[in-house]
Amino acid sequence: MPAQPQRPAPGGPDEVRKALADVSYLADEGLSTVVYLALRLRRPLLLEGEAGVGKTELAKALARWSGGELLRIQCYEGIDAAQAVYEWDYSRQLLHVRTAEARAQASGGAVPDSLEDELYTERFLVRRPVLAAITAPATGPAPVLLVDEVDRADDEFEAFLLEMLSDYAVTVPELGTFRAAVPPIVVITSNRTRDLHDALKRRCLYHWVEHPGFEQEARIVALRAPEAGIVLAREVASAVERIRQLGLYKPPGVAESIDWARSIAALGRTSLDEQAVALTLGAVVKYHEDAELIRANGMAGLAAAAARQRPASE
Amino acid sequence: MPEATTGSAAPERLAVAFAHVLRESGIGVSPDATVTFAQALAAVGLGSRPGVYWAGRATLVNRREDVVAYDRAFSAFWLDRRAVQAATATRQVAAVSDDGERPADGPPTGTPDGERVLTVRYSRREVLRTKDFAAYTAAELAETQALMASISLRGASRRSRRRRRGRPADRWPDLRRSLRRGLADGGELVLRERLRRSERPRRVVLLCDVSGSMDVYARALLRFLHVAVAGRAGVEAFTIGTRLTRITRELRRPDPDTALARAALAVTDWSGGTRLGSELREFNTRWGAPGMARGAVVVILSDGWDRGEPDLLAREMRRLSLMAHKVIWVNPLKAAPGYAPLARGMAAALPYVDDFLEGHSVASLQALAEVVAGSPGTAELSRLPISG
Numbered sequence: 001m002p003a004q005p006q007r008p009a010p011g012g013p014d015e016v017r018k019a020l021a022d023v024s025y026l027a028d029e030g031l032s033t034v035v036y037l038a039l040r041l042r043r044p045l046l047l048e049g050e051a052g053v054g055k056t057e058l059a060k061a062l063a064r065w066s067g068g069e070l071l072r073i074q075c076y077e078g079i080d081a082a083q084a085v086y087e088w089d090y091s092r093q094l095l096h097v098r099t100a101e102a103r104a105q106a107s108g109g110a111v112p113d114s115l116e117d118e119l120y121t122e123r124f125l126v127r128r129p130v131l132a133a134i135t136a137p138a139t140g141p142a143p144v145l146l147v148d149e150v151d152r153a154d155d156e157f158e159a160f161l162l163e164m165l166s167d168y169a170v171t172v173p174e175l176g177t178f179r180a181a182v183p184p185i186v187v188i189t190s191n192r193t194r195d196l197h198d199a200l201k202r203r204c205l206y207h208w209v210e211h212p213g214f215e216q217e218a219r220i221v222a223l224r225a226p227e228a229g230i231v232l233a234r235e236v237a238s239a240v241e242r243i244r245q246l247g248l249y250k251p252p253g254v255a256e257s258i259d260w261a262r263s264i265a266a267l268g269r270t271s272l273d274e275q276a277v278a279l280t281l282g283a284v285v286k287y288h289e290d291a292e293l294i295r296a297n298g299m300a301g302l303a304a305a306a307a308r309q310r311p312a313s314e
Numbered sequence: 315m316p317e318a319t320t321g322s323a324a325p326e327r328l329a330v331a332f333a334h335v336l337r338e339s340g341i342g343v344s345p346d347a348t349v350t351f352a353q354a355l356a357a358v359g360l361g362s363r364p365g366v367y368w369a370g371r372a373t374l375v376n377r378r379e380d381v382v383a384y385d386r387a388f389s390a391f392w393l394d395r396r397a398v399q400a401a402t403a404t405r406q407v408a409a410v411s412d413d414g415e416r417p418a419d420g421p422p423t424g425t426p427d428g429e430r431v432l433t434v435r436y437s438r439r440e441v442l443r444t445k446d447f448a449a450y451t452a453a454e455l456a457e458t459q460a461l462m463a464s465i466s467l468r469g470a471s472r473r474s475r476r477r478r479r480g481r482p483a484d485r486w487p488d489l490r491r492s493l494r495r496g497l498a499d500g501g502e503l504v505l506r507e508r509l510r511r512s513e514r515p516r517r518v519v520l521l522c523d524v525s526g527s528m529d530v531y532a533r534a535l536l537r538f539l540h541v542a543v544a545g546r547a548g549v550e551a552f553t554i555g556t557r558l559t560r561i562t563r564e565l566r567r568p569d570p571d572t573a574l575a576r577a578a579l580a581v582t583d584w585s586g587g588t589r590l591g592s593e594l595r596e597f598n599t600r601w602g603a604p605g606m607a608r609g610a611v612v613v614i615l616s617d618g619w620d621r622g623e624p625d626l627l628a629r630e631m632r633r634l635s636l637m638a639h640k641v642i643w644v645n646p647l648k649a650a651p652g653y654a655p656l657a658r659g660m661a662a663a664l665p666y667v668d669d670f671l672e673g674h675s676v677a678s679l680q681a682l683a684e685v686v687a688g689s690p691g692t693a694e695l696s697r698l699p700i701s702g
Binding site: 012013029030033034036037038040041043046048050051088090091094151152154155191192193194195198201202204205206207208247249250251289 | 350633
């Protein structure tokens with residue numbers, strides 16, 4: 001059997017959960033099971049959910065677990081296959097042509113016929129994430145291909161993605177076909193701003209990532225912002241839970257909770273009082289109107305409610 | 315944790331049977347999904363109930379909305395193999411009667427617009443085109459489908475980041491094509507090929523009020539919604555009543571009757587009251603802000619009669635206007651003689667509306683289509699500066 005990049009090979013969902021926790025990602029039972037199946041069945045993983053619930057983070061955690069590189073495609077409206085797969089380094093090619101011409105002129109000879117062949121060699125090939133994932137070296141850890149926010153891309157890109165996920169092969173006309181010996185680990189995320197095509201969804205294992213509950217969020221904040229301490233982590237989680245019910249333009253996600261805890265800890269504070277909230281509000285809300293709403297609703301109330309979380313029940 | 319009551323049944327047979335149950339519950343399951351599910355079952359083993367649950371959810375469900383039906387089917391199938399009827403629950407349509415505010419001037423009844431123009435050779439089709447929806451008979455409502463089908467909601471174009479082949483005078487040099495052509499010519503390399511931005515039509519979002527006061531218009535406007543959604547890609551449709559319901563998927567069928575029947579099943583708050591502000595907030599938070607409203611043309615079809623707080627509506631309209639390319643308000647009552655936007659909701663929302671249009675007849679919907687496409691229509695109001 002030919003050598004392949006080493007993928008994580010967990011025995012079951014519980015192993016996945018433990019391995020992810022070891023790289024600072026707390027996954028619930030559902031997500032652990034889906035990740036286990038994705039690795040075992042060698043299928044891409046499609047994660048849908050609101051912003052800030054940890055979809056992109058999971059891909060990063062998988063890369064830390066496998067020890068391989070995270071190859072990231074950030075989708076945007078109008079992204080085409082070239083940005084995802086490969087491109088020729090045109091500027092260098094042009095430079096090469098000009099140099100050859102100048103050299104020929106100086107020596108009084110002619111431009112060699114082999115010039116065109118020289119231009120289309122690996123030397124001038126820019127490998128973008130998909131090609132890099134497919135041609136990952138056989139010895140070494142498996143990379144993780146992350147297609148982030150695929151709902152921002154358009155139908156043509158989805159069609160290309162579907163084709164690529166079917167046979168994991170890329171054809172560069174001048175060089176030949178590159179094929180992956182083993183399908184790479186693929187994670188696709190979407191913020192659900194539009195429906196993705198059924199064909200793409202069928203190709204993947206699907207999971208809707210929910211906001212974590214209070215206990216889980218407190219644990220996540222404590223794990224990712226250890227400088228804050230468990231008490232502050234719980235207070236922050238409680239305050240954020242209340243903030244989410246206020247009807248903000250942009251309710252904070254888990255990422256904002258972590259940032260908030262880090263900000264408060266960076267100021268040398270260990271608890272969430274009214275002044276701490278006032279100073280660090282920008283870490284958790286990013287709209288002027290939202291900040292006004294929180295101030296109007298009474299930051300004292302937030303702090304008091306958070307304080308009711310002490311002492312933490314471990 | 316109850317053991318799976320599977321006896322000696324093979325995973326494949328169970329997978330097929332469960333997929334069948336899911337299809338009965340209305341979740342579309344393709345054959346290759348069933349195969350994947352069987353593989354997943356083999357991987358997690360049948361002994362663990364959470365394992366089986368998540369294996370099914372990852373492979374057979376690919377929309378968040380289907381999770382509820384999946385849960386029901388799962389309980390019925392795996393815990394009690396006999397009672398599978400629970401999986402096919404009947405939908406409850408709640409009819410909330412609204413005996414509250416009816417507008418003082420009332421929707422125009424009686425005189426169809428066609429009577430104003432006294433032309434002997436006025437065709438029937440033309441009469442129908444300008445007739446107020448409130449005065450339609452059932453037969454005319456069905457007939458109007460053909461008229462509506464001719465309205466195309468093209469939507470204004472926006473420049474896309476995609477580049478495509480352009481003319482020599484365009485801005486960006488196309489290195490790839492220039493290089494290939496230069497080499498083919500065997501020598502002189504001139505950057506002749508150019509690129510230009512391609513255009514794509516803007517997304518259009520339609521929010522239709524289906525509350526009691528809009529009842530007579532909603533029937534006709536829903537047909538318009540169907541024509542819009544089925545006509546081109548990138549159109550989203552929602553209904554607003556006591557709740558916000560997305561009906562884009564249901565309407566995306568070529569046959570109008572099927573589409574409207576499916577939409578009617580999905581919407582459970584027909585003819586109730588309206589809470590425009592809170593429903594708009596839900597739209598903004600769940601769909602609009604994450605990206606659906608960005609750079610889009612948003613059309614609100616409502617008479618503005620609202621039970622909620624005007625302040626909330628104003629706030630959410632402001633938020634929407636900051637994200638959308640254009641906000642259009644279509645009011646069926648506007649064409650009534652003597653109409654003035656006095657209703658609290660309407661007055662609160664107007665400062666944030668780019669175009670305030672009539673919406674009582676096919677002709678007015680054609681005018682709407684023109685405004686959406688961005689051709690010069692009369693902009694009724696300019697955005698007022700926000701104070702306070």
